[in-house]
Amino acid sequence: MILVFIEHKDCVLNKTSLEAIVAAQSIGKDLGLKVAAVLPCDKDCALAQEIAGYSLEKVIVAKNEKLGTYTPDGYADAWEQVIRATNPQYVVMSHTYQVRDFAPKVAARLGREVVGDCIRYKAEGGKLVLSRRIFLGKLDADVTIGGDAPYFVTFQSGAFRGENAENGTAAVETMNVMVGDIRMTPEAPFQEAKATVDLTKSEIIVAVGRGIKSQENIALAQQLADVLGADLAASRPICDSEWLPIDRQIGSSGQTVAPKVYIALGISGAIQHIVGMKNAGTIVAINKDSEAPIFDIADYGIVGDLFDAVPVMVEEIKKAKG
Amino acid sequence: MKIIVLMKQVANKDAVLRIGGDEKWINEADISQQTNESDGYALEEALRTVEAKGEGEVVVCTLGPQTAKTVIKDALARGANRAIHIVVEDSKTLSAYQIAKTIADAIRDENADLVFTGLQSDDASYGQTGVILAELLGIPHATIVIEVDRASLGDTLRVKRELESGWYQWFTYKLPSLLTIQSGISQIRYASLKGIMAAKSKEIREVTPSVEAFASAAKIEKVYMPLKTKQTQILGNGDAKAGAVELVERLRTEVRVI
Numbered sequence: 001m002i003l004v005f006i007e008h009k010d011c012v013l014n015k016t017s018l019e020a021i022v023a024a025q026s027i028g029k030d031l032g033l034k035v036a037a038v039l040p041c042d043k044d045c046a047l048a049q050e051i052a053g054y055s056l057e058k059v060i061v062a063k064n065e066k067l068g069t070y071t072p073d074g075y076a077d078a079w080e081q082v083i084r085a086t087n088p089q090y091v092v093m094s095h096t097y098q099v100r101d102f103a104p105k106v107a108a109r110l111g112r113e114v115v116g117d118c119i120r121y122k123a124e125g126g127k128l129v130l131s132r133r134i135f136l137g138k139l140d141a142d143v144t145i146g147g148d149a150p151y152f153v154t155f156q157s158g159a160f161r162g163e164n165a166e167n168g169t170a171a172v173e174t175m176n177v178m179v180g181d182i183r184m185t186p187e188a189p190f191q192e193a194k195a196t197v198d199l200t201k202s203e204i205i206v207a208v209g210r211g212i213k214s215q216e217n218i219a220l221a222q223q224l225a226d227v228l229g230a231d232l233a234a235s236r237p238i239c240d241s242e243w244l245p246i247d248r249q250i251g252s253s254g255q256t257v258a259p260k261v262y263i264a265l266g267i268s269g270a271i272q273h274i275v276g277m278k279n280a281g282t283i284v285a286i287n288k289d290s291e292a293p294i295f296d297i298a299d300y301g302i303v304g305d306l307f308d309a310v311p312v313m314v315e316e317i318k319k320a321k322g
Numbered sequence: 323m324k325i326i327v328l329m330k331q332v333a334n335k336d337a338v339l340r341i342g343g344d345e346k347w348i349n350e351a352d353i354s355q356q357t358n359e360s361d362g363y364a365l366e367e368a369l370r371t372v373e374a375k376g377e378g379e380v381v382v383c384t385l386g387p388q389t390a391k392t393v394i395k396d397a398l399a400r401g402a403n404r405a406i407h408i409v410v411e412d413s414k415t416l417s418a419y420q421i422a423k424t425i426a427d428a429i430r431d432e433n434a435d436l437v438f439t440g441l442q443s444d445d446a447s448y449g450q451t452g453v454i455l456a457e458l459l460g461i462p463h464a465t466i467v468i469e470v471d472r473a474s475l476g477d478t479l480r481v482k483r484e485l486e487s488g489w490y491q492w493f494t495y496k497l498p499s500l501l502t503i504q505s506g507i508s509q510i511r512y513a514s515l516k517g518i519m520a521a522k523s524k525e526i527r528e529v530t531p532s533v534e535a536f537a538s539a540a541k542i543e544k545v546y547m548p549l550k551t552k553q554t555q556i557l558g559n560g561d562a563k564a565g566a567v568e569l570v571e572r573l574r575t576e577v578r579v580i
Contacts, residue, residue: 097465098485104418106391113418116450186492187492296549317573
């Protein structure tokens with residue numbers, strides 16, 4: 001059996017879990033294994049019936065009053081019991097911030113580790129060869145797992161498409177789990193500031209990364225954005241340095257965008273950034289490093305200095321627009 | 323107040339990577355090395371926390387080859403009090419669990435109040451050493467910490483975790499506990515000349531571990547250049563200005579946004 005983790009908040013699905021279902025269904029077919037979904041919750045989870053509409057063997061609600069709010073201690077206790085009770089071959093999850101927080105803990109309790117942040121897999125001889133990005137996305141690595149099951153695997157957001165989840169009818173069962181002491185006290189999640197710029201609606205985005213070098217140089221990117229009628233965005237280090245406000249940040253911890261055109265200036269393309277912009281219609285990358293990972297997903301690339309390219313672009317666009 | 327900070331030596335961010343002869347890692351022979359980015363922030367947070375408390379020590383712990391002494395010496399120069407160097411020459415072959423187990427064995431007797439690590443390494447990017455280590459030490463953990471409320475420091479500590487899509491959450495942790503620190507949490511201090519001089523007399527305790535085999539280890543079979551998902555049209559042939567002219571033409575005629 002394969003267990004797939006369903007992430008939710010107050011019984012509202014985190015859509016990346018559909019990607020995990022697709023991954024588990026695909027692996028299940030390749031290895032001849034059934035798939036069961038697991039939701040930790042403090043009640044008879046309202047989401048369970050929705051998940052039961054997918055092609056799964058069953059949906060297990062791991063229930064305990066301490067599971068209403070996420071804590072790594074609570075989730076680790078719940079998952080350990082479900083895994084020990086069901087004895088799966090694989091545990092498949094999306095590589096979300098929550099999963100990164102508890103999955104290695106559960107695996108460690110069982111004397112295992114997680115093969116995390118995978119981007120694809122192939123089945124060979126009844127086992128999986130998992131591919132993951134290393135060295136900030138500059139290289140890929142094929143990884144195998146030794147020892148006995150269960151094997152823990154997380155897939156990067158976008159590695160599978162959630163809309164490809166196969167529909168079906170699954171039974172829902174509740175497993176009352178024991179949860180021990182919770183050694184951390186969570187407060188309510190919050191957003192720092194309501195985003196003043198909704199980049200998800202932008203048609204064209206000009207984004208800047210470390211290659212812009214200084215806050216003063218952002219004016220150059222702004223000029224390009226202005227002539228294109230684009231919105232200005234940034235990778236994480238730019239917002240960390242407070243050169244642009246945090247609501248301009250694109251990536252896993254910022255906004256996820258899908259503009260018609262995305263122009264990346266001096267952005268190398270760390271995975272956390274790519275997750276936020278790879279669905280753009282056309283991706284343009286300008287970077288001095290010809291091996292920057294951004295070029296792996298770009299439609300058009302200029303290998304060179306953005307400080308040479310951007311002023312020329314501004315002039316050419318002005319000319320083109322007459 | 324004792325805080326242990328895990329710090330790793332990794333390939334320089336801007337280094338041109340060449341795949342090694344066995345195709346299982348990079349060729350490290352001519353690569354410059356640096357401190358893993360988020361580990362630098364972990365050290366800064368530890369220093370600030372001890373300074374806020376007004377007493378205590380920051381102990382740097384590094385697992386790696388002798389060359390990793392550079393990372394340790396830099397940390398000592400920036401204000402760490404002493405260091406533990408777990409000397410493993412071929413550390414790149416170790417799995418996340420093996421690394422965490424070896425570190426746990428080396429630091430358990432220190433009985434630290436807090437352990438800080440970077441969020442993940444910029445080379446193997448396992449992102450789980452801290453979490454496994456906390457489990458092996460029997461202490462709670464928080465990942466992706468973006469702020470430490472030092473005013474709250476007592477038997478507990480309040481920390482802000484980054485969630486996804488612009489969301490955050492505060493948690494209060496009982497001590498001892500382990501935090502993995504996000505990059506950009508603060509401004510990292512430079513080593514002063516005084517700090518560099520003082521570092522020379524600080525203790526670096528070497529530990530030579532017997533790393534246990536681990537049957538369930540993940541093993542890198544092969545590394546290679548990423549498979550391209552798109553056929554990128556490189557414009558300008560190395561001339562950025564010519565590329566810019568060509569690009570505007572493509573945006574006008576092919577993408578039609580001008």
